[in-house]
Amino acid sequence: MAFIEAHNLVKTYTPRGSGIVRALDGLTLAVPRASVQALLGPNGAGKTTAVKVLTTLVVPDSGTATIGGVDVMRDGDLVRPIIGVSGQYAAVDENLTGFENLDMVGRLYHLGRQESRARAKELIDLFDLTEAQNRPVKGFSGGMRRRIDLAGALVTRPRVLFLDEPTTGLDPRSRLGMWDIITSLVGEGTTVLLTTQYLEEADRLADSISVIDGGKVIAEGTSDELKASIGGQRVELNLVSASDRQKTFEVLARHGNSRPTISPDERTLTVSVVDGPTALQLILAELGASGVALFDAGMRRPTLDDVFLRLTGHAASDEDSPNGTGKKRDTGKKRPNRGRRARDEDPTPSPGAAHTDPDRT
Ligand SMILES: Nc1ncnc2c1ncn2[C@@H]1O[C@H](COP(=O)(O)OP(=O)(O)O)[C@@H](O)[C@H]1O
Numbered sequence: 520m521a522f523i524e525a526h527n528l529v530k531t532y533t534p535r536g537s538g539i540v541r542a543l544d545g546l547t548l549a550v551p552r553a554s555v556q557a558l559l560g561p562n563g564a565g566k567t568t569a570v571k572v573l574t575t576l577v578v579p580d581s582g583t584a585t586i587g588g589v590d591v592m593r594d595g596d597l598v599r600p601i602i603g604v605s606g607q608y609a610a611v612d613e614n615l616t617g618f619e620n621l622d623m624v625g626r627l628y629h630l631g632r633q634e635s636r637a638r639a640k641e642l643i644d645l646f647d648l649t650e651a652q653n654r655p656v657k658g659f660s661g662g663m664r665r666r667i668d669l670a671g672a673l674v675t676r677p678r679v680l681f682l683d684e685p686t687t688g689l690d691p692r693s694r695l696g697m698w699d700i701i702t703s704l705v706g707e708g709t710t711v712l713l714t715t716q717y718l719e720e721a722d723r724l725a726d727s728i729s730v731i732d733g734g735k736v737i738a739e740g741t742s743d744e745l746k747a748s749i750g751g752q753r754v755e756l757n758l759v760s761a762s763d764r765q766k767t768f769e770v771l772a773r774h775g776n777s778r779p780t781i782s783p784d785e786r787t788l789t790v791s792v793v794d795g796p797t798a799l800q801l802i803l804a805e806l807g808a809s810g811v812a813l814f815d816a817g818m819r820r821p822t823l824d825d826v827f828l829r830l831t832g833h834a835a836s837d838e839d840s841p842n843g844t845g846k847k848r849d850t851g852k853k854r855p856n857r858g859r860r861a862r863d864e865d866p867t868p869s870p871g872a873a874h875t876d877p878d879r880t
Pocket residue numbers: 532533534540541542560561562563564565566567568569847848849850
């Protein structure tokens with residue numbers, strides 16, 4: 520039995536003035552002990568709702584969940600002492616210092632005065648907050664807030680840690696620092712469930728990734744498996760003239776290992792390739808010889824958008840921007856290909872895809 524198990528979790532909301540929202544729509548997960556599981560998905564995918572259900576903060580409409588064999592819904596009192604949660608929005612008292620915040624958590628958990636202080640000190644050092652420990656949190660940077668919030672989740676040495684988007688909104692340097700901290704925790708045997716919108720983050724930290732959309736898992740595997748399922752590197756070309764699209768499509772199709780895609784304006788073509796530099800050279804040579812003019816040409820790694828486009832037929836950023844400025848996703852809406860697994864995916868873009876191939880248009 521996996522350490523964290525969730526089976527067919529369903530949670531619906533009926534916000535005033537709109538239809539029913541299926542925040543979780545049959546979510547199933549199995550996380551082995553001492554491993555890191557990523558829930559990768561765009562805004563509105565159901566990540567926070569999943570964390571809330573597993574941490575006893577929200578009761579699902581149906582489905583089951585266990586942590587360490589204990590029923591999360593029935594025996595929440597037994598689950599809470601062994602878990603720690605660090606949320607998308609840091610839950611710290613602005614007016615207390617970093618040290619006081621951690622000490623307070625220890626007291627709330629009845630650690631006792633001495634042990635609370637000792638644990639707070641230990642975590643302050645571990646998280647490199649020694650300089651800031653006696654300053655009120657309201658003066659902390661975003662990265663420091665996240666660290667103090669995560670430290671708070673660790674006061675009781677939980678065996679399971681839930682990290683809800685631990686680095687969203689952080690600058691690159693703070694993000695790297697956070698990744699180091701998470702990596703060292705895992706080395707100590709903590710089981711971690713981490714949510715993220717970043718493929719790169721899941722890639723770096725997780726043993727296994729569940730891609731979620733519309734409240735359910737649409738693909739799962741290691742980062743290598745997922746990337747292989749959508750192809751490794753991408754070659755992307757920008758045409759000067761859309762009239763060259765057919766010729767370019769044929770060249771890309773010959774050198775790529777997936778069907779090339781064409782943007783709606785018909786001037787950007789992308790294909791996944793096995794060996795990026797070699798493929799790019801060959802493609803450029805052939806296009807040069809046939810007189811196709813390019814604005815831009817280059818290689819790139821698959822992004823979350825590529826994963827989503829291939830798995831769901833819609834881009835992750837269709838309705839939401841990754842930084843959360845977009846409006847909420849309507850999870851009730853049916854989309855092509857939803858629910859299919861990476862392993863049975865065929866390489867042809869669906870008719871509803873944002874990118875189409877020239878044979879269809
Ligand atoms: N308390 C709530 N009331 C109404 N709708 C909610 C509530 N919480 C979440 N939702 C909706 O459920 C869906 C999933 O939300 P959430 O779990 O927060 O997604 P994520 O964390 O992946 O961005 C969204 O459409 C969101 O608007």
